[in-house]
Amino acid sequence: MRVLHTSDWHLGRAFHRESLLEAQAAFVDHLVETIRSERVDVVAVAGDVYDRALPSVDAVALCNETLRRLVAENVHTVLISGNHDSARRLGFGADLMDASGVHLRTDPARVGEPVVVGDVAFYAIPYLEPEAVRAPWALPERSHSAALEHAMGLVRDDLAGRGMPSVVLAHAFVTGGKGSDSERDISVGGVAHVPVAAFDGVDYVALGHLHGRQRMSESVRYSGSPIAYSFSEATQVKGSWLVDIGPGGFRGAEFVPAPVPRPIARVSGRLADLLTSERWSPLEGHWLQVTLTDPVRPKSAMENLRRRFPHTLALSFDPEDAPQAAPRAPRLAGRPEIEVALDFIREVRGEPADDGERRLLREAVEACRAKEALA
Structure with a gap:
């Protein structure tokens, strides 16, 4: 069996206010072409189908079109909800869709019920908000590790009576994974990670949440997002894992690169050099994050940059040999909400928050996050 492991589509997301729907639609074209050329049997989507709990009408339309095309290719599609999705909204009509080969799994109560395709059992573990599952599962503590280990216990209990190859889909931050600026913090009490050993006992684990492809072990992998969603991902190759599952389990995986809608890059230098030097010519069509190093902040810098680099999206200043300046306000993107709140208190009050x-x-x-998970 051939499984195409993808995740973190984030349909409806923008990149510094630039719409990515056209690029996301191009990825769907690529997905369908890969299914055909590689004779894929199952598409595994490991969460964050949408970018927010209440997606735009255009994002919903693209998702609908994507699922319709996958059904037309006669493949099975297994999808789970991620921390950006509304589990209840994404899971609407799941039982009705099963008959078409689209298997939406957003309810934690069903993690021990596999989707069986051929002779392979697919266990779909949606994003588990610890506060939402702590009481129903009588967890000993409020943590991602406790939630996922309980879910995997249910998986192993069911798998023990089946004796067939298995694939687990999960949306989590596995210890040792490398994050990027475009992922939403999911920490609980300062702890977000789960150990890779939590997935022992299954043949392949299709992970979602982190946006860069990576191998946590030979058979536990992140596919990453299909498109770059922050400049911190400028060096990442985006795509999906093409996974072979045989009678004996996992046989190997090959990475299938996705099309690049528009390359992204970070550049740094003086404005005059950026505007005149030929070495920057290859970047004229890129989306750019520019850091100017001029001793004095140039006037109309963005306007001038966009004459040569029309897709400049972010601009900052870091003067060369500048005297020690007052500490800058910490960046917000990608930082845990609790850290932002504590920095705010320290800034406005002049002293840190007490215990x-x-x-x-x-x-x-955490109460806000739990409320959103149940929305």
Whole structure:
């Protein structure tokens, strides 16, 4: 059996206010072409189908068109909800879709019920918000590790009576994984990671959440997002894993690169050099994040840059040999909400939050996240 492992589509997402729907539609074209050329049997989508719990009408339309095309290719598609998705909204009509070969799994109560395709059991573990599953599963603690280990216990219990190859889909931050700026923080009490050993006992694990492809072990992998969603991903090769599963289990995986809608790059230098030097010519069609190093901040810098680099999206200044300046405000993108809140208190009050305040803020952040997971 051939399984195409993909994740983190984030349909409807923008890149510094630039719409990516056209690029995401091009990825879907590539996905269908890969299914045909590689004779794929199952498409495994490991969460974050949408970019937000209430996706735009255009994002929903693209998802609908994508699933319709996958059904037309006569492949089975197994999808789970991620931390960006609304599990209840994404899971609407799941039972009705099963008959078409589209298997949406967003309910934690069903993690021990596999989708059996041929002689392979697919166990779909949606993103598990610890607060949402702690009471139903009587977890000993509120953590991602406790939630996922309980879910995997249910998987192993069911698998023990089947004696067939197995694939697990999960949306989590596995210890040792390398993140990027475009992923939403999922930490609980400061802890977001789960050990790779939690997945022992299955043949292949299709992970979602981290946006760069990576191998946590030979058979536990992230596919990464199909498109770059932050400049921190400028060096990443995007795509999907093409996984072979045989009677004895996992046989190997090959990475299939996805098309690049528009390359991205980070550049740094003085404005005059950026505007005149031929060495920057290859970047004229890129989306750019530019850091200017002029001793004095140039006037109309963005306007001038866009005459040569029309797709410049982000601009910052870091003067060469500048005297020690006052500390800059910390960046917000990609940082845990609790850290942003604590930095705000320190900034406006001139002293850090005390232990009680930190505890109250952490509880508020986690309550908001749990509410969103149940939306």
